[in-house]
Amino acid sequence: MTAASMRGRFVQVVTELLDAEPRLALVLAEITADQFAASGARERHPSRVVNVGIREQLMVNVAAGMALEGMRTIAHTFAPFLIERSFEQVKLAFAHQGVGGILVSSGATYDVAAYGRTHQTAADVALVATLPGWRIHVPGHADEAESMLREAVRSDDAVYIRLSEQQNAAAQAVEGGGVVTIRKGTPGALTVIAVGPMLDAVEQATEHVDATVLYVATVRPFNADGLRAAVTGTDVVLVEPYLEGTSTADISAALSDLPHRLLSIGVPPTEHRKYGTPAEHNKAHGLDAPGVRDRIAAWLEHHAATQQ
Amino acid sequence: MLRFYVVVIVVVMSDPGGQHNRVEYSGLSKLIGLMTGDEKHSTSATSTLDVLWVLYDRVLKINPQDPDADDRDRFLLSKGHGPMAYYAVLAAKGFFDAELLRTWLRYDSPLGLHPDRNLIPGVEISSGSLGHGLPLAIGMALGLRARSNDGPRVFCLVGDAELDEGTNQEAIVVAGRFGLEALTVIAVDNQSASLGWPDGIAARFALEGWSSLTVDGRDHDAIESALTAPHPGVPHVVVACVEPKS
Numbered sequence: 001m002t003a004a005s006m007r008g009r010f011v012q013v014v015t016e017l018l019d020a021e022p023r024l025a026l027v028l029a030e031i032t033a034d035q036f037a038a039s040g041a042r043e044r045h046p047s048r049v050v051n052v053g054i055r056e057q058l059m060v061n062v063a064a065g066m067a068l069e070g071m072r073t074i075a076h077t078f079a080p081f082l083i084e085r086s087f088e089q090v091k092l093a094f095a096h097q098g099v100g101g102i103l104v105s106s107g108a109t110y111d112v113a114a115y116g117r118t119h120q121t122a123a124d125v126a127l128v129a130t131l132p133g134w135r136i137h138v139p140g141h142a143d144e145a146e147s148m149l150r151e152a153v154r155s156d157d158a159v160y161i162r163l164s165e166q167q168n169a170a171a172q173a174v175e176g177g178g179v180v181t182i183r184k185g186t187p188g189a190l191t192v193i194a195v196g197p198m199l200d201a202v203e204q205a206t207e208h209v210d211a212t213v214l215y216v217a218t219v220r221p222f223n224a225d226g227l228r229a230a231v232t233g234t235d236v237v238l239v240e241p242y243l244e245g246t247s248t249a250d251i252s253a254a255l256s257d258l259p260h261r262l263l264s265i266g267v268p269p270t271e272h273r274k275y276g277t278p279a280e281h282n283k284a285h286g287l288d289a290p291g292v293r294d295r296i297a298a299w300l301e302h303h304a305a306t307q308q
Numbered sequence: 309m310l311r312f313y314v315v316v317i318v319v320v321m322s323d324p325g326g327q328h329n330r331v332e333y334s335g336l337s338k339l340i341g342l343m344t345g346d347e348k349h350s351t352s353a354t355s356t357l358d359v360l361w362v363l364y365d366r367v368l369k370i371n372p373q374d375p376d377a378d379d380r381d382r383f384l385l386s387k388g389h390g391p392m393a394y395y396a397v398l399a400a401k402g403f404f405d406a407e408l409l410r411t412w413l414r415y416d417s418p419l420g421l422h423p424d425r426n427l428i429p430g431v432e433i434s435s436g437s438l439g440h441g442l443p444l445a446i447g448m449a450l451g452l453r454a455r456s457n458d459g460p461r462v463f464c465l466v467g468d469a470e471l472d473e474g475t476n477q478e479a480i481v482v483a484g485r486f487g488l489e490a491l492t493v494i495a496v497d498n499q500s501a502s503l504g505w506p507d508g509i510a511a512r513f514a515l516e517g518w519s520s521l522t523v524d525g526r527d528h529d530a531i532e533s534a535l536t537a538p539h540p541g542v543p544h545v546v547v548a549c550v551e552p553k554s
Contacts, residue, residue, distance in 0.1 A: 025454055027447075047454040058443045058478040065447015068433075071454060088437060089475075093444065096434050098426045 002142070006163035007032065007106045009142040013149050014074060015039040018048060023072050024153060027052065029059040031077040032106070060086040060103075064093030067101045072153060078112075079105035079162065083124040095133050100158045103128075104149070108164035108197075109242050109267060110281040113274070122243040122267040128160045129220050129246065135159045135177070136220035138196035138241070143171035144217055151175070164241070166197040166278055177218035179226030185212040188233040192296070195219060195240045195247070201282070202239050204289035205296065219247050224254035234259050235303070237296055240266040241287070263299045265292060331400035333361050333528075339396035342409035343419070355498045355525075356385075356465060357393040359548045362531040363463065363494070364401050372402040375430035379459050382448055384433045386441020387467040387496070388422040395419055395428075403430040439473025442466060442493065446483050449490045458490075463535075465494045468509055469501040483543045484516030491543040492535065493518075496525060500553040513545040525550040 003009040011032065017024055018041050025048040026036065033051045036042050042049045048071075052058050056077055063075035075082065082105045083090060094101050110120045128134050135157055139145035145163055152159040172180045182194075182203065190211040194202035199215050206213055212232040216223070219240075236255070240246055244266030251262060267285050274281065282288040286295055331339060340353060363383060364370075370380040385394050392412075399406040404418075411417035418427035422436030432448075435441050445464040452460055466476065483491055495509050505512065510520035519539035523530040525548030534546040 025451075047450070050450060052478070052482050055478040055482065057475050058446070058482060061440060061443030061475070062447035062450060062482075065444040065449075066451035066454065067447075068444065069448050069451025069455060069457075071451050089440070089443075092434070092437060092440055097444075098434075 002146075004142060005165065006139060006142045006145040006167065007165075008035075009146050010076070010104060010106070010149065010163055011035045011039055013146050015041040017150070017153050018045050021072070021153060023070065024048065025050065025063075025066050025071045025073045027059050027063040027066070027073060027075045029056045029077045029081070030054050031081075056081045056086045057089050060089035061093050063101050064089075064097060064099060067094070067099040068097060072102070072156070074102040074104055074153075076104040076106070078107040078119060079109075079124045080107075080119060080121040083127055083160075084121055087127055090128065091131055094158045095131055100156045102149075102152045102159045102161065104161045104163060106163040106165075108162050108166070110278055111165040113276050113278050113281050116275060117271065117273065122269070124242065125160075125162065125219060125240075126243050126246045131158075133158050134220055135218065137161045137218050139163065139174070139217050140168045140196040140199050140215070141171035142167065144174050147175055148217075162196075164197050166241070168197060168199045172199070172215050172217070174215075174217040177221070177223055179223050179230050180215040181230050182213040182215050183211070185210045185232050190233055190235045190237065190296070190300070191231045192237045192239065193227070193251070195238070198239045198241050198287070198292075201287065201289045201292055205292035209296070219250070222247060222250035222254065224250070227251065227254045228258070231255070231258075231260075234261060235263075235300070236260050237263045237265065237299070239287075239292055240264070242267055244268055261303065263296065265295050330402060331406070333365070336361065336393070336396045336400060339399055339406055339409055340392050342406065343392050343395065343412035353390050353392040355393075355467075355550050355553070356387070356390070356496050357397075358526050358528060358550075359465065359494050359496060359531055360393050360397045362528050363535065364397050366528075366532045367535045368463065369460075370430070372398075372430060375403060378457065381460050382432050382445070382462045384435070384441045384445050384448075384462070384464040385423060385431075386433075386435055386445075386464050387438070387470050388435030388441075391419075391421065391423050394423065398428070398430055404428065438467075438470040439475035442476050442479040442483075445491060445493075446479055446486075446488065449483075449488045450486070452490060453488075461490050461492060463492045463494060465496065468495060468497040468499065468505065471495065471505065471509065471512070472501055472503070480513055480516050480518070484513070484518050487517075487541050488543045489539060489541055492539075493543070493545045494535070495545060495547045497547050497549045498551065498553045508547070510545060510547045513543075517542055519544040520547065521545075522547040522549065524548075
C-alpha cells in the first residue's frame with residue numbers, strides 16, 4: 001500500500017531510496033525526523049540520515065557540504081523555514097558553490113492554516129525562482145510527487161519539490177515537466193493553466209465554459225514550448241496555489257510574440273491573520289472553484305464591455 | 309615517440325607555478341605586493357598569513373598538481389574577506405602561477421575580494437558572506453564519514469568577528485555533539501568583534517565538547533603543534549591570537 005499524502009509518500013520513497021542508493025543522504029531539522037525513525041531509515045543509515053535539530057540554516061549548508069563530497073542530498077522541513085528562513089543558504093550553498101541538491105518542503109502555502117502566519121508561506125516558489133538553475137516542482141498528487149522525487153534523486157540538479165496537503169483526485173502524467181492538456185476547447189477558446197493542487201478547482205470552475213484546461217506541475221524551467229503548442233486563443237488564465245503572479249513573467253515570455261491577455265489568480269500578498277482550514281483560506285482568496293469561476297467570468301465580462 | 313613529447317609538454321605547461329617556482333615564507337610579502345601594489349600591507353591582509361602558511365607548508369596533505377584528489381585534506385577559508393594572504397600562499401605553493409596575482413580584482417580575473425571555488429584551483433568553497441564556511445565544513449566532514457573516506461581532515465578558518473554570525477553557534481553545537489574528529493577550526497582572533505568574547509573564544513567551543521588550544525598566531529611551531537595535536541572522538545579548535553585590528 002502506498003501512502004496517500006505527499007508527505008507520507010515522501011517518507012516511504014526516500015526510505016526505500018536510501019536502501020538502494022548509497023550516495024543518497026537526508027538532512028533534517030527535527031521536522032519529519034520521527035517518521036524517518038519509524039520507517040527504519042535512521043537506524044539502517046545513521047551516517048546518511050542526519051538530524052541537526054531545529055537549525056534550518058545549518059541543515060541547508062550541511063546538505064550542500066555533503067553534496068560537495070559527492071553525496072546526493074535532500075534537505076527537508078516546512079516551507080517557510082526551508083526557503084524563507086534559510087534563503088541565503090539556499091542561494092550560496094548550491095548554485096554559487098556549483099553543486100546541486102534537493103530541497104523538499106511540506107506545509108505549502110496555508111496547509112497548516114491553524115498554525116498562523118509563522119507557518120504559512122506563499123512566497124517560496126517566487127523566491128527559489130530568483131535563483132539560477134533550479135527545477136521547481138509543484139506536484140498536485142502524491143503519485144506525481146513520487147515520480148519527481150525519483151527523478152530528482154537520479155539527477156545531479158538543484159531541485160525544489162513543494163509538497164502540499166492539498167491534492168487533486170487524480171494524478172497526471174507530469175514526467176519530464178510537460179504541459180498536460182486536460183481538456184481542449186474550440187479554436188480560439190480561453191486557456192486556463194492550473195498549477196499543481198489547483199487542478200480540481202480549475203476543472204470545476206470551467207466545466208460549463210468553452211476552455212482549454214492545461215496542467216503544469218513543474219514551473220521552473222517553465223515549459224514555454226509546451227505552452228505555445230497547447231494554447232487555443234488569446235485569453236490566458238494562470239491559477240497558482242501560491243503568491244499571485246509567480247509565473248506570469250514566464251508565461252508572458254513564452255507568448256511574447258503572440259497577441260494575448262493574461263489573468264493571474266493566486267494568493268495575494270496580504271497579512272491575512274486568519275487560522276482555520278486551508279479550505280477557508282482558499283475561499284477567502286477566491287481560490288476555490290466558485291472563486292476561480294467568478295474571477296474568470298468578471299475578467300471576461302470586463303473585456304467584453306471594453307470591446308464594445 | 310611524438311606522443312611522448314606531447315605528454316611531457318602538457319605536464320610542464322599545466323604546472324606553471326610548479327616545483328621550480330616555489331616561494332618560501334619570506335617571499336609572501338612580495339606576492340601580496342603584486343596585488344596591493346606595495347610592500348606594506350593592511351592587517352586584514354596579513355592577520356591570517358602565518359596560519360595559512362603553516363597549514364599549506366606543514367599541515368595540509370594536498371597536492372597542488374592534483375587539488376581535487378579524493379584523499380586530500382580539505383581547507384575552507386570561511387572568513388573570505390582579505391584573501392590576499394590566501395592567494396599569495398596558494399601561488400607560493402604552486403596552485404596557480406604567481407603572475408596571476410597581478411590581475412587581482414580585474415573584471416576577468418579569477419581573484420576577487422572574496423574567493424570563488426569555481427574560478428581558482430584548490431579553493432574548496434566560495435566564501436564572503438560570513439558564517440557559511442563552518443556549516444559547510446560540517447557537511448563535508450559528514451559526507452566523508454558517509455562515504456567511509458576516513459583519511460582526509462577538514463580544516464575551516466574563521467575570524468573572531470565572524471563568530472558573531474549565529475550560524476556558527478548552530479555549527480559549534482552540532483559538530484561537538486556529533487563528535488566530528490575529522491574537523492578542525494582555526495579561529496584567527498584579532499579582537500575585531502565589537503562586542504567581544506568574554507573568557508575567550510576557546511571556551512565557547514570547549515563548552516560544547518571540542519578539544520581546544522590557544523596559540524600565538526605568529527608562532528609557526530606553536531601553530532603547527534596545535535594543528536597536529538590529537539583530539540580523539542571530538543572536533544578541535546585552534547585559536548590563533550594576532551595583534552588587534554588597527
